[in-house]
Amino acid sequence: NVSGIISKYENLRVNLLGDHQLINAATAIGSLEVLSFHGYKIPSYAIEDGLEKVKWRARVEVIQKDPIIILDVAHNAASAKALRDTIKSNFRYDKFILVLGSSMHKDIKGMGKYLCPIADHIILTKVNNPRAMKPEDMQEELKDYRNDFIITTDVPSAFEKAKSIAEPNDLICITGSVYLAGEVMQLK
Numbered sequence: 604n605v606s607g608i609i610s611k612y613e614n615l616r617v618n619l620l621g622d623h624q625l626i627n628a629a630t631a632i633g634s635l636e637v638l639s640f641h642g643y644k645i646p647s648y649a650i651e652d653g654l655e656k657v658k659w660r661a662r663v664e665v666i667q668k669d670p671i672i673i674l675d676v677a678h679n680a681a682s683a684k685a686l687r688d689t690i691k692s693n694f695r696y697d698k699f700i701l702v703l704g705s706s707m708h709k710d711i712k713g714m715g716k717y718l719c720p721i722a723d724h725i726i727l728t729k730v731n732n733p734r735a736m737k738p739e740d741m742q743e744e745l746k747d748y749r750n751d752f753i754i755t756t757d758v759p760s761a762f763e764k765a766k767s768i769a770e771p772n773d774l775i776c777i778t779g780s781v782y783l784a785g786e787v788m789q790l791k
Contacts, residue, residue, distance in 0.1 A: 605629050607636045610647055616655045628654050663689050666787070670769040671696065674787055675778040678705065680713025686778060687717040696774035698723040702761050703741065704730045704783040711736065711744045714779060719748035724768055726753045728761035730782040758786040 605612045605628070617628045631654075635645045663686065664674045671694060677686040690699070701722040705711050719725060725745075727738035738754045745752070755761040765775045777787050 669771045670773040672775045679710045683714040683717040698773040700775045702726045702777040703779045704728045705779040706734045715745040728755045732782045
């Protein structure tokens with residue numbers, strides 16, 4: 604339920620995983636209500652329908668089952684924490700396999716703080732982008748959390764490695780960059 608400045612919205616259903624998406628939904632409702640003061644009237648049924656049908660690619664997006672493969676664009680500590688919390692509260696699995704690729708100057712250490720401790724295997728890779736961080740540099744940044752990383756040279760080999768390790772009851776999470784998500788979407 605959301606109480607806005609104009610109306611109260613009850614029994615809303617949000618078609619996105621994660622408690623942080625509930626905050627985003629409430630923010631969207633508030634923004635739509637503000638628009639009504641400027642002549643844009645959005646009926647409450649349209650808001651309810653929009654939240655229920657919303658799709659947002661690579662935001663805890665399940666792209667495969669058996670094993671479950673999640674694609675997400677978390678690229679800093681806050682988004683990695685939200686991803687970790689969403690995984691812990693919404694998925695059951697035997698092993699957690701993390702595939703991580705990032706751009707330079709991103710908070711890889713902050714991401715690692717939340718994701719490395721819950722992973723059984725971590726595959727570091729390099730996205731196909733001039734600003735991509737090398738897996739060896741990610742390994743150096745993450746050394747306080749682990750020292751048993753699997754290094755791959757590109758996204759296709761990281762994706763194949765993760766699938767070769769995974770059993771049907773495992774979870775593969777691919778995250779760290781919009782570029783990484785885009786490459787995986789092309790492989791699928």
